[in-house]
Amino acid sequence: MQSTAFSPHDHSHCISSAINHAQSLCAQRGVRLTPVRQRVLELVWRSHQPIGAYELLAALAKEGFNSAPPTVYRALEFLSEQGLLHKLDSINAYVGCCNPETPHQGHFLLCQVCNKAQELESQYINLALKVSADQHGFEIQRHTIEIIGTCKECIDKPSLSELTP
Amino acid sequence: MQSTAFSPHDHSHCISSAINHAQSLCAQRGVRLTPVRQRVLELVWRSHQPIGAYELLAALAKEGFNSAPPTVYRALEFLSEQGLLHKLDSINAYVGCCNPETPHQGHFLLCQVCNKAQELESQYINLALKVSADQHGFEIQRHTIEIIGTCKECIDKPSLSELTP
């Protein structure tokens, strides 16, 4: 079992790694990771729990950033375009992407107990989707794949795992 | 290639079949398919294009039904609980289910050109999801699987297929 969002880990490493990746990627691509964009990304990465736009907005407001909805939605749009985060449509919330170098559509496990999301990298799922689409002559552009349930940690220790980041 | 939402077909058959199924299922289950619930289901089945709650509400209002949001959301909740329709989270819209006898989570192909949705019944997809979840010790409760792209009809005849129901 590899390390996941669900299991205890050094989350500060997740954060610094995500920000470092974001900075170098944006530099490579000639796009600007402005203060508000970087701060939104940091806020998204505060935990593995997807966070809502208005929750981000409240956090930004506390820190003296501009706090009208377009501010955060623009930052989210930028970060999403750069593959630095994903939106989870089933809960209208946003989560950081661990692998932004190669643009992709994510597949997610979403735990209803601890509210954390784990992105999957399953070629099986992609293949299964492709086979189904091909059977209908359907050309895939993007997808929303969200598996909602209970993570191993929350199955094993029902009341503790909500606390780890 | 089987008949799908995307290809031309006798859609009145889809509608009457859906309503008949709904009536007998509700009778079996001892739940009430009241006039507003049945009308919402008929409106959802007017086409294979998923329809939004407020669009339904406007249609109900024209017909003299009560036209406050709770009316339509309650009907949608009931119909969803009975497995008679599905919500597509990626577009906040609702589409009829062809196979309401056995409760299930749908997988959907969603064409961005003609806006029609086709539900899939792919055991491959379910298996791929289960394998990924099992690898993480994750227990699946429900899922959102929506594949967005272009259907065969819209690839073949880019400007006509928007018109069929």
Next chain:
DNA sequence: TGACAGTTGTTATAATATAACATAACATCC
């Protein structure tokens, strides 16, 4: 009849997201 569960009506509001236009910051070229 009265009690009860389920359903619908009604008003208000929450939660999520975008339109539209003004201003500011940055880059580039002369």
Next chain:
DNA sequence: GGATGTTATGTTATATTATAACAACTGTCA
């Protein structure tokens, strides 16, 4: 450096989607 075009941000208002809370009605059954 100043003119100019582009990108980013500020600001106000509004659109879209969904739910809370409570009152009134309807059917069922003792």
